[in-house]
Amino acid sequence: MPAAAIKPETSPYLEIENLSKVYASNDGPVRALDRVSLQQKRGEFVSIVGPSGCGKSTLLMIAAGLASSSEGQVLVENKLVRAARTDLGIVFQNHVLLDWRTALENVMLQAVARKMDLRVAEQRARELLAAVGLQGFEDKYPRSLSGGMKQRVSICRALIHDPPHLLMDEPFGALDSLTRDQLVLDLQRICSERSTAVLFITHSIAEAVFLSDRVVVMTPRPGKIDRVIDIDLPRPRTLAMRESPEFAHYSREILDVFLARGILKE
Amino acid sequence: MVDMVSEDNGLLSIEQVERRVQEQTRAKRTRDRRAELIYPFLAGIGLLIVWELGTRVLNIPIYLFPPPSAVIVSAVKNWELLLRESWITSVEILAGYAVSIAVGIPLAFAIFRWPVFSKSIYPLLISSQAMPKVAVAPLFVVWFGFGLFPKVLIAFLIAFFPIVINTVMGLASIEREKIYLAQSMGLSSFETFRLIRLPNALPSIFAGLKISITLAVVGAVVGEFVGGDGGLGYQLMVANGSMDTPLLFAGIAALTVLGVLFYWIVEVVERLSMPHLERSPDIAGSV
Numbered sequence: 001m002p003a004a005a006i007k008p009e010t011s012p013y014l015e016i017e018n019l020s021k022v023y024a025s026n027d028g029p030v031r032a033l034d035r036v037s038l039q040q041k042r043g044e045f046v047s048i049v050g051p052s053g054c055g056k057s058t059l060l061m062i063a064a065g066l067a068s069s070s071e072g073q074v075l076v077e078n079k080l081v082r083a084a085r086t087d088l089g090i091v092f093q094n095h096v097l098l099d100w101r102t103a104l105e106n107v108m109l110q111a112v113a114r115k116m117d118l119r120v121a122e123q124r125a126r127e128l129l130a131a132v133g134l135q136g137f138e139d140k141y142p143r144s145l146s147g148g149m150k151q152r153v154s155i156c157r158a159l160i161h162d163p164p165h166l167l168m169d170e171p172f173g174a175l176d177s178l179t180r181d182q183l184v185l186d187l188q189r190i191c192s193e194r195s196t197a198v199l200f201i202t203h204s205i206a207e208a209v210f211l212s213d214r215v216v217v218m219t220p221r222p223g224k225i226d227r228v229i230d231i232d233l234p235r236p237r238t239l240a241m242r243e244s245p246e247f248a249h250y251s252r253e254i255l256d257v258f259l260a261r262g263i264l265k266e
Numbered sequence: 267m268v269d270m271v272s273e274d275n276g277l278l279s280i281e282q283v284e285r286r287v288q289e290q291t292r293a294k295r296t297r298d299r300r301a302e303l304i305y306p307f308l309a310g311i312g313l314l315i316v317w318e319l320g321t322r323v324l325n326i327p328i329y330l331f332p333p334p335s336a337v338i339v340s341a342v343k344n345w346e347l348l349l350r351e352s353w354i355t356s357v358e359i360l361a362g363y364a365v366s367i368a369v370g371i372p373l374a375f376a377i378f379r380w381p382v383f384s385k386s387i388y389p390l391l392i393s394s395q396a397m398p399k400v401a402v403a404p405l406f407v408v409w410f411g412f413g414l415f416p417k418v419l420i421a422f423l424i425a426f427f428p429i430v431i432n433t434v435m436g437l438a439s440i441e442r443e444k445i446y447l448a449q450s451m452g453l454s455s456f457e458t459f460r461l462i463r464l465p466n467a468l469p470s471i472f473a474g475l476k477i478s479i480t481l482a483v484v485g486a487v488v489g490e491f492v493g494g495d496g497g498l499g500y501q502l503m504v505a506n507g508s509m510d511t512p513l514l515f516a517g518i519a520a521l522t523v524l525g526v527l528f529y530w531i532v533e534v535v536e537r538l539s540m541p542h543l544e545r546s547p548d549i550a551g552s553v
Contacts, residue, residue, distance in 0.1 A: 066446045084449035096443040100465045100542045109461065113451035141542040 011078070012039040013165065013197055014063065019072035021058055021223075031222030032058050035072070038216060038225065042164065043195035047208035048216045049254060051263050055223025056201045060169050063199060064090060076165075086114075088165040089158025093173050095150035097142040097157075103129060103149075104138040107156045114161055121160060128156040132186050148179035152186070159190065166191065166198045172207065181239060184210060188236060209250045210237055217254055219261045226257050332512040340512035341519065347501070348520050354497040356524060358414060358486035359479075362421020363528075366478055369422070370429030371471070377430070378437040391430065399423045400488050407493030416493060421485030425478040432474025436467030469543075472536040479532050483525045498524075 021033040032055040040046050048056045061067040063074055065085040074081040089110075097106045104125055111121035129138055132152040142150055151171060158166060172180040184207060191198055202208050208215045209231055217227045231250055233241065241247055258264045278286075314334045320326075321333040328336055341348060377384040399420065406416035440463060448458040490499025498521050505513040537543070 061446070064446070064450060066449060084446075084452075086450060086452040088450060090447065090450050092443045092446075094441075094443060096441065096447055098444075098462065098465065100468075100540065102542075110451055112461070113448070113453045113457065143542070 013042045013044075013077060014038075014040040014199070015075040015078075016059070016063060017073050017075065019059070019062060019069050019074065021055065021062065021067075022070045033062075033069075034222035034224045036223070036225055037072075040197055040199060043197050045191065045198045045200065045211055045213045046216060047200045047202055047212040047214070048218055049202055049205060049208040050218030050223075051203060051220055051258070053223075054218040054220035056218055057169050058223070059218075060167055060199065060201050064088060064167055085165075087163060088167055089161070089163040091151070091154050091158045091166070091168040091171040093170040095142070095147075095154040097150055097153055099142045102139045102141055103134060103145065103153045106142070106153055107160055110157050110160050116161065125156065125160050128159060129153070131190065132156060132183075148175050148183065151175060152183065155183075155187070155190075159194075159196070162194060162196075164197060166196050168198060168200045170201050170203065173203075180204075180207070185239070187211065192235060205251050205254045206242060208254070209233075209247060210242065215250070215254060217257045219257070219263065226261065227253075229253055329509045329511045332515055336512040337515040337519065340510070341516035344513055344516065348498075348516060351496060351498045351501045351517075352520050352524060355486050355490065355499065355521070358417040358421055358489065358497060359482045359524070359528065361414070361418040362485055363425055363479055363482040365418060365422040366426035366429055366482065367475070370426040370474075370478075371433055373426075374430045374433030374437065377434050384434075388434075391427070395427055399485075403488055403492040406489070412493050412495050417486050417489030417497070420489040421482045424485035424488075425482040428477040428481065429471070429474040432470045432477075433467060436470025436474075437463055439470070440466050468540055472532070472540075476529060476532050476536070479528045480525055483521065483528065487521065 016036060016038040019033055019036045020031070023030045023032060036055075036059060038046070048059065050056050058067065062069045063081075065074070065081045065083055076085060076087065097103075098109065101109065104122070107125040107129065108118070108122060111118060111125070126138060129135065129152075132155065134149060134152055134156075137145060137149060142153070145153065151174075155171070158168075172183055175183065187198075188211060190196075198211075200208070200211060212231050215229045215231060216225055217229065218224065219226045229250060233244075233246060233250075255264070259266065318333045318335060321331055332340075373387075377388055402423070403416075403420050406419055410416040410419070444462055444466065445458070448462055453461065486497070487499035487502075490497040491503060494500035494503070498517050502514055502517045505511070505517060
């Protein structure tokens with residue numbers, strides 16, 4: 001098998017090449033993404049951080065094969081993405097739970113859709129829910145769960161089939177800061193246990209630095225990758241590490257990009 | 267008990283507070299629930315008394331505005347007749363309603379599924395609603411005579427539109443993320459429909475079904491007005507012709523009972539098919 005000669009360690013799982021997205025409008029074309037290129041290895045945690053309107057959500061949807069690009073391409077394991085990818089789990093900013101299904105049934109939707117062995121899957125769904133602190137809430141409908149709980153259910157739903165790739169679009173954006181901290185810790189633990197690659201969209205610098213192996217800084221109008229910063233902090237990372245000088249240094253680096261581009265003004 | 271006493275220095279223990287709050291809340295809930303039944307009942311009784319006294323004091327002729335007592339007497343006297351006519355009307359209503367569902371929901375699915383179909387049929391359907399359907403009732407008598415069929419047809423014609431509109435709206439109004447989610451799970455479009463779109467549309471569909479059942483009652487009665495030889499609508503016309511106003515009132519009451527009963531049945535089905543929605547005390551929905 002000569003094809004196997006490619007070193008698996010170095011060949012990227014996801015490749016985004018020269019991706020542009022342009023919307024036509026009455027006032028002329030709008031550039032949402034301007035020649036964005038990005039690579040992600042298996043098991044790597046990559047965050048895309050940037051202000052609202054920099055096209056990061058659009059980028060994620062194109063990477064998932066859910067939206068079309070105007071130019072450029074997306075490759076997964078060297079295969080061109082032409083339709084919605086199914087090798088992944090997605091967590092949206094909104095939990096997107098089905099309100100007629102209980103927490104467990106919502107997680108199980110993924111298993112039903114993929115025709116997994118339902119007995120095994122249910123066992124796993126229960127384990128996952130317990131792992132994010134939702135033991136005892138399996139049979140509750142979303143309406144009686146808090147915002148943080150709903151988002152946890154949706155994370156479980158994105159993970160039950162053990163996808164090699166997890167896409168998260170500002171998953172903690174609507175939550176209070178304590179819940180965010182807990183979920184960030186949970187996410188770190190779960191992803192390192194399974195070595196899932198995560199493409200994580202956020203506008204929180206601290207969240208990006210805390211979770212990532214690499215942070216991609218995007219700036220708007222047009223949406224463009226401005227800098228890519230490798231985060232070389234030991235794992236598992238702890239909340240206390242947020243106070244460390246190294247952490248502060250990385251945060252500062254990202255902040256400087258935003259200051260230099262006039263996204264933040266002092 | 268022992269540690270409660272030891273902690274007791276004139277203050278209530280948290281357990282005691284808990285118990286008190288729990289009991290108070292439960293008592294309040296029971297009171298509220300009772301009030302919900304008792305107040306409308308008392309208001310109804312009060313209204314009947316005012317009505318009864320009003321007609322007597324003002325000496326209103328019975329053929330003009332009968333007191334409730336006269337209506338009740340007439341209803342009791344004619345109970346067999348009312349029951350028989352109610353049965354006839356019920357069959358018309360239910361048949362018309364069944365056809366509305368059988369045609370309306372598949373039509374809505376088709377409108378949703380095939381854009382060409384929706385672009386051609388949907389505008390026609392909506393503009394057809396400007397036509398007062400009651401006006402075509404006499405035409406149906408000409409075409410189909412005096413039997414069951416023209417009444418069912420009119421009931422259907424009036425009732426099916428809200429089912430179509432609400433089903434289409436329910437199917438179309440879905441967050442884009444839910445569809446993205448389905449795609450990322452590899453669901454086929456049929457499975458997406460079955461697992462996500464249809465249950466998502468269910469509240470809207472039932473809203474349509476509830477409007478439709480009341481309209482089906484109207485349709486059946488209109489059909490009987492125009493060309494009937496039986497049913498409550500026909501009986502109303504007969505009572506009207508013979509100036510038997512108490513019977514007229516009794517007939518209206520019977521129709522109201524039918525309408526409420528059918529509406530309630532639809533509501534029960536709705537509740538059973540959507541167990542995730544808790545029962546709400548909201549009764550404003552009853553048209």
